[in-house]
Amino acid sequence: MTRLLLPTLLLALLLGGCATTPVSMSEAKQAAADRVLAFRIIADDKTGSLTVIRDEGFIGSACYYAVHINGILAARLDVAEFARFYVEPGEILLRAGRDPQGGGLCGVQLDNWT
DSSP states (O other): OHHHHHHHHHHHHHHHHTOEEOOOTTTOEEOOGGGBOSOOSOOSTTOEEEEEEOOEESTTTTSOEEEEETTEEEEEEOTTEEEEEEEOSSOOOEEEEEOTTOOGGGGTTTTOBO
């Protein structure tokens, strides 16, 4: 019985550290202006808005995550931050993943996108 207790506790701690928690809009902080890089201006009355909120959690919390819109680096978000983008109507390609400007461990798996 005790032989299983330690490995079970260790596994529970490791899995708990991987959990992320959604962040509501009211709890999220606005990303710093110098990390919102594109799609910041309302072009005309047909422009729509898109808000991206980064969750909280241990995974990747020391690194910024990048948001790309139509292949353009639009923002670098920290944990529990949001950015609002203004996009033209129509289909868009939205990608999120590791920050291409990240160094060290933050630069690992740069081609792993969601």
